[in-house]
Amino acid sequence: MSLLEGFSRNLEAHPLAPCLAEGERRLNYRQVAEAAGGIAGKLRRLGLPRERPIAVALPKGIDAACAVLAVLAAGHCYLPLDLKAPRQRLRWILEDAGASAVIAHQPWEGANAWIDPRPLPPAPLPPLPRGEEDLAAILYTSGSTGHPKGVALSHRAIRAFCDWAGELVALGPQDRIAAIAPLHFDLSTFDLFSTLSAGAGVHFLPETLLIAPSRLTGWLATEGVTGLYTVPSLLSFWAWKGNLKTGILPDLRFILFAGEVFPTPRLRRLADRLPQTRLYNLYGPTETNVCCHWPVDRGRLEDDQPIPIGTPACGDRLHIAPGDGELWVRGPTLASGYWRQGKLSPLVNARGWYQTGDRAGRNAAGEYIYLGRLDRMLKVSGHRVEPAEIEAALLSFPQVTDCAVVGVEDWQGIRPAAAVVMEEDVSPARIRGWLAQRLPAYMLPAFVRRLDSLPRLSNGKPDLAAVQRLLHQRTSMRAPS
Amino acid sequence: MSDIRPRLRAFVLEELIYCENPDVFSNEQDLLEAGLDSLGIMRLIMFAEREFGVTLPDTEIEPEMVRNFNALTRWIESHRQ
Incomplete structure (x- = not known):
């Protein structure tokens, strides 16, 4: 049917x-x-x-x-x-x-x-x-x-x-x-x-409310929204800065979330703010x-x-x-x-x-x-990101001779980051600009760092764990208190 | 002159948006059009609260406040003692 x-x-x-x-x-x-x-x-x-x-x-x-x-x-x-x-x-x-x-x-x-x-x-x-x-x-x-x-x-x-x-x-x-x-x-x-x-109504969220979390709360209340399905990163921002006072969304019966791991402390914050709303973790x-x-x-x-x-x-x-x-x-x-x-x-x-x-x-x-x-795939705010696709875009940049993309983790989850080897000095911003012409925003590396050469394993393949350690030193963001 | 603007510029231009030449990105240029999205704004607020010791109220988080570096600087300045 x-x-x-x-x-x-x-x-x-x-x-x-x-x-x-x-x-x-x-x-x-x-x-x-x-x-x-x-x-x-x-x-x-x-x-x-x-x-x-x-x-x-x-x-x-x-x-x-x-x-x-x-x-x-x-x-x-x-x-x-x-x-x-x-x-x-x-x-x-x-x-x-x-x-x-x-x-x-x-x-x-x-x-x-x-x-x-x-x-x-x-x-x-x-x-x-x-x-x-x-x-x-x-x-x-x-x-x-x-x-x-x-x-x-x-x-x-x-x-x-x-x-x-x-x-x-x-x-x-x-x-x-x-x-x-x-x-x-x-x-x-x-x-x-x-x-x-189900014979129910679909209410399209005005996109600008994604960057105005307390107005998002107001919109959900005004529209009388009873349920929604989204990604944990958005829910984290909303639970943190959405002006969610107890009892403010009496109609909101349920929230489904999927696409990435919801860190438990942040899920707990959401659960505390919405004591009447049923929450479901969906996976696949x-x-x-x-x-x-x-x-x-x-x-x-x-x-x-x-x-x-x-x-x-x-x-x-x-x-x-x-x-x-x-x-x-x-x-x-x-x-x-x-x-x-x-x-x-x-x-x-x-x-x-x-x-x-x-x-x-x-x-x-x-x-x-x-x-x-088991492989290198990353989940970035619910989106699948294959490092190989970012590497292919990096290697299409004329001065880049070698590169490796790995995930770096901070309080907000995992994001891709790139190590590149270049023939001549090119500013990382120019490489980022190049990538932005080729990849959607969620695939753009958090940062691009130049290395003289990539660390390699004895079989000649890039040592991704070593690259990750090198790049991880760059991330310093801590979790919200 | 604010001391927070250069730190904001460094963070946003390096980590949150994509522009080929950060040196010519003006303080009036639109950050939202340059790719600052909701998750970027969450990072930015985290950064600002930690680096400048402010608490940015929920109800003030609006596109106008993060539209460009001038607006952003004014907003954060207004919450500093």
Whole structure:
């Protein structure tokens, strides 16, 4: 069944119920269906090939949500673009994905076809396609080969997570969900599809409130937001400086968080500020969406103890490989594959499991606990960052002859940092400027340090632990008191 | 003249935003357009509170306060004894 089945059911049952809200603009279910129907009709008339994705390059909000619904209703899969990423990277992604068109407010460089959704008249939503193994979304994340990597998710996989999450927090028509994550981030599937399947309303967070935490609190109160799903780093900032007085958000029933480890002292601060709100730790790489979860037990928050990732979710099965302790996952939320040059390639091993690259164990209660990465991948405020991709960008700088990127940790979590070897002296700022043209902000190294040569192991490979020690001396930020 | 501005400039230009030539980044230039985001602002507030011994009130954390180095310096100065 289509990911939009629930939306379609609610459209029939409660066409006038509030559906999408962005500032003063409010649309009910019928208006959303008609806006999406207008775009879907245009997509059908263009006769675009079904097997190729359609890019959505709109700022997160009502227009973007309607475009996503239209793409799915017309039987295509959507490719959300990060409007803040450098143009060069977006061109690469469009090309690799083989997108047949781009839905945007202005003509888009490198697009095969451009669709401006604004002048399209409302039209009924076409009958939904039914193939649940059809692809619904391709989400590009950082790749270890030096280029971004597309994870292709089917209707079935996204539904498995969204239905499960909706049940977990008992989403219903009375709920108002704050949409915070950008569309290219897998968290956004909850905001859109769990919410619309429950007949609830999506409230798009004005982006400027991310840098005005006490106004964020005010906005959540005014909109009467009942639930949200975001990353721990944002919640940490908010709990620290959000003017969160006890009782200020009586409507906020639940918060889901995922994407990175939530340091326990900061989770405890959030839990203390919001005694009535249920908190859930969700875990899973983009390839599995969410496969494990832990409803936060406030009585078990000990500052020096990391919280567990909990027990399997969404009907997925977990396995810890003997030997290296790698966590393997299989089940309904698994992505269909990686999308490379317009084709699917498998992401499971010969036995049908996805190997996460995360090391995991079990605690005395039998819950899964996250123990770190087996490879070099870093999680930076919920985003996957492959050091190899930053290194490839560094090596494209003419004077850089050698480099190594490692994670450095401070009170705010892990960030990439770079050691470079150069033919001639170039200011680190120029290298940073070069990288900013090529990588999204979350992948930019916290700092770039010049070395005469990289420390190496006896086998000739860079000694990353030594590089890390050298770079770690640079970080001095301590935790907030 | 404030002594905090050079320290703020050094920290922000080196760790929080990306510009090719920090020497010509003016005190009026827009930091938010230059890439200062919410996590950068959190770092910046941490840094300012620790380095300059101030407490920056929750309700004053607004885009206008961190828009450029002049605004930022004035804001932090206003909380120093």
